[in-house]
Amino acid sequence: MSRPARPAAARRFSLRPALVWAHRILGLSTALFLVIAGLTGSVLAFHHELDEWLNPSAYRATAAGTPLGPEALARAIEAGHPDRRVWYMTLETEPGHAANAAALGRIDPATGEAVPIPADVFQVDPVSGEVLAARLWGACCFSSLNIIPFLYEFHHNLSLPGVYGILLMGGVAILWLVDGFVGFALTLPRGQPFLAKWRAAFAIKGGSAFRLNLDWHRAAGLWLFVLLIILAISSVAMNLRREVVEPVVSLFSQLTPTPFSNPPLEKLAERTLSFDTMLETGLKEARARGWQEPASEIFFSPHYGVFGVAFGDHDDPMDTRWLYFDGETAAFRNAIIPGVGTAGDVFIQIQFPIHSGRILGLTGRILIAVMGVVIAGLAITGVAVWWMKRKGRVGRKAKARAGKASDARTKAMPAE
Template identity: 45%
Template sequence: MRFFLVLLHRWLGLFIAVFLLIAGLTGAVISWDHELDEWLNPQLFKAQSGSEEGGESLSPVALAEQAEAADPRVRVTYLPLAAEPGHTVVLFVQPRIDPATGEAFEPGYNQVALDPITGEIQDRRLWGEIGLNRENLLPFLYKLHYSLHIPDGWGIELGILFMGIVGIVWVLDSFIALWIAFPSASAWRKSFAFRWRQGGYKLNFDLHRSGGVWVWGLLLIMAVTSVSMNLEFQVMRPLVSVFSNLTPSPFETRTASPPNQPIEPRIDRARALEIAQTEADRRGWTVPAGGIFYSPAYGVYGVGFFTPGNDHGDGGLGNPRLYVDGMDGSLAGAEVPGTGSFGDIFMQAQFPLHSGRILGLPGRILISVMGLIVAILSVTGIVIWARKRRARLAAGVRKQNAPVATGPLPVEFGDR
């Protein structure tokens, strides 16, 4: 049994090692993506007009309309409803459909930064574009983390699917690794020890085995949440629904429209925002509306409630959100952190756990450290495999070159 599990761990580990190395290193960096991106690209995030105290800001809805008027080829799909002092308002856009071809326009960008006071467009970029220059570095690393930049195909986000499969293998291999890390109940202390003074291969082995044992629980959380991030509707929600009821998401109860047939809303974002704010007031929410998005594939608006700069929901289970039907203005759903069934709360915890934001700043630091640990475990695992493979090959060569043992000739043979 142990031999089989060791063999399984070897090949499962080799399959995911390089991908986890990439995910670990990029994850350690993108825990600070907003801060680093702002530092590298002040032209995108710092308003040229200076502090908002120096003038009256335009309404976010007016800024979105201004961006769409400047380039009719695009539709604003995400709009922050307030900017941090001295910062731009950074919108996300998607291309509209070209009536002449029936295909989407190619504006060459999907992110726009506007000065909140003057309304001037300061910069544009294609978020997620492959590139290591200052403008593209952080988005490139972010997308590399969850998709490896594998192109989509056959209507499937292949990169997201592949990394989701890597996450599933990681979960399975985590349990196998824990089992084989304790070969003997009487020698369990060795599975927690590091032979620092001996160094070399022995230390490499301990870093892999004992290091993995010490942080096994955190590794399992990262593995499970990685599956949730990439395969929420394909794997995680169906699995969780076996054990607990789940409140249906508006993206589960509707059929996605084809990319070249986006759903045109009958109510504008200002009306959707008004409907959401009325519902938030009815629920007694005091946190302001912080951002609104529109999904052309599902015809749904989503309004998140958070203070400026807290769009990721630092601390706790994230920010509350209301959904509004883009056709008739009816409420299409709600996500309220900490409420609902056990399954609902479990799903709400996935991104906060994966990003570390459930613990605020200390959690983000922890996730950065864990990203480096994942990379170390990947490298040490490859070293162990390479060392043992080299030993097996050398043993095979020695066996082939060994002289054939001979004994005394049989009597009848000697008589001849």
Template identity: 40%
Template sequence: MRALLVILHRYVGLAIAGFLVIAGLTGSIVAFQSELDAWLNPSLFHIERTGQSLSPSRLAKAIEHADPAVEIFTLVFPSAPGESAQAFVGSRGGDTALAYDQLFVDPGTGAILGRRMNGVFGLDRLRLIPFLYRLHSSLTMPGNWGAWLMGGIALAWMFDCFAGFALTLPRGRPFWKKWKLAWTIKRGAGPYRLNLDLHRACGLWLLAILFLLALSGVSLNLNSELFRPVLSALLPTSPRIWDQPAPPTAPPMTLDWNDALAKAKGEAARRHWDHPVAMIYAARAQGFYGIRFGRPHQAGFGASTIFVSAADGHILSVEEAGAGKAGDMIAGLMLPVHSGQVAGLPGRILICVTGLVVAMLSITGVYIWWRKRASRSSRRRANRRPAAIARSGALDAAQ
């Protein structure tokens, strides 16, 4: 069994090492993406004046008046005075391609502060952080291919965590005394031993976090394909509004942004929610609005969402953070766990550091494999040399 685990850990680790280096390094940055993006682009994220913000409908009209070719899908509201609002847009009717899909807006006047295409390649300050986020989540591959690939890597990483843990368990006695060595890093050791200790000890100390990162990665990238079906088979889980197929033709959006917000706020007040509105998005193909309540980087289960019919304004569904059935609560925890927001700022710092450790574990794993392979090759060459000499001597004697 141990020999099989060695082979699995070795070759699964080698196969996913490069991807984990990318995911780990970019994940360390993504843990603070909003702060870093605002620091790099202050003219987009900050405004000098503060005052009354426009209503969502007036803000949407101001944006669409500035560029009639756009259709707004999401409005993101400022979380504090002096911050800009954001809008994510698409081409009205889908006929013409836009050079941007994200706008930054003065929430008090509707003036456009800037535009960009979110997630496209770019190392300049405008595009860097969104590009790194997309690289982290999907390797910038088109469609769902990148998400599926990273989800498969996360799944392999989950099982590799178990294999790596099992290989640290000593085979002889005294068990605890021998196993204690696996948790430590020997001082003054040579390069090979240092890499081995770093790989083994850091993997053990952060095993729970590494496993949760892998599990939540599966959830975020293979949610409907794998995570949700397995979760629903194991635990009671409520159906989601997104599980319903979209109608053959997009329903008319009778309600405007203000009406949808008013309906959602009424439902939130009935449930005694005290969180501010973070964003509104229009699911035009399905015919409803989603209104998300919560503060940025809020510790705990994350944001809650109320879904309002765009046809008649009735409440279609409510996804309350930390509520619902057991499966709902676990599913709702996946994003806060993956981002570290479940524990607030300390959790995000931990995820940032863990991302660097993930990259280190991958690099040290490859180094350990390379050293062992070089050592085995050297031994084989050494074993073949006496045999070759013997054969040469036998030939000489025969001649």
């Protein structure tokens, strides 16, 4: 018995129109944000080098002698303004290198929040304690001291207040991730031979402006598809780690709790233990673990009431090992060591090194700088393809309307 033929409507059904519509909406809604994120990210791949080139005096420490301890260095920075409270610093031991430090305003007992201060990021001579440069992180806009921190914040949250920019750019990253798979699906050919037909999508044939933009948009997206998806995932992790990435990852792999797994404190905590005490505590724990190098960073988080002491190269997140201690009792809380932990832990750990390119050293940073330009180019060519298609549709409709009007006039004319 022969199989009954499917209705014509069923034979004509295709998912492609829905994918085209989704790609158009997702692409147009994220294009401007991706251009901004791509171009600023390309610059920020070398943010430290660019900042040092723009502000050489901020990074050149000239005093000779033994570096100050972290508590004395914090006091030297805080002496410049009565409301400064240093919460982070690098522990520079190489002669001629400035230490980096960050501060919050003193905590207002009535509100539990930090009072505003005119500068919160500092480059400091680690021997003399002299503040070489002081700036408000993310302040607008294009002075040599402000340009790199401003671009950093603009890339991360469009310099919008509170969490609004963070959530917005995180949402854009999710849409970009989804659109990446939609765009990939649209390159898949219909009919056979599959590979022979698909091969054409990887080529840039050129010709008209429309053809060149379409080929570049499609081919670049295909050749770099894996890198683009990896970057999109890391972009989500940079803004929505707690809200999206950790819950999703925990479905597949257990995550080890950290001092930052719980919500932040309702009111900021005052630091009651000295940095010197916590440095010694960190060194003792590190030596017990067989780590012999000096500490490279130290901080106290008023938001979580936790001290952290780092060992390794603070410019290489894959080499930085952190020990965490209770802010009131100095009791050991946890350690985060790159590459150590569950599969989910390691996945979370590598997101920033991937996003910054530092997971592959200089090669990775160059790759990120190039990819930033490519991402902006994909967004621009996508908009160009849509605009040229739209112009064509509008033109065809106008011609059709003109033709109908002409026919109507011809029919209305009296016969001779």
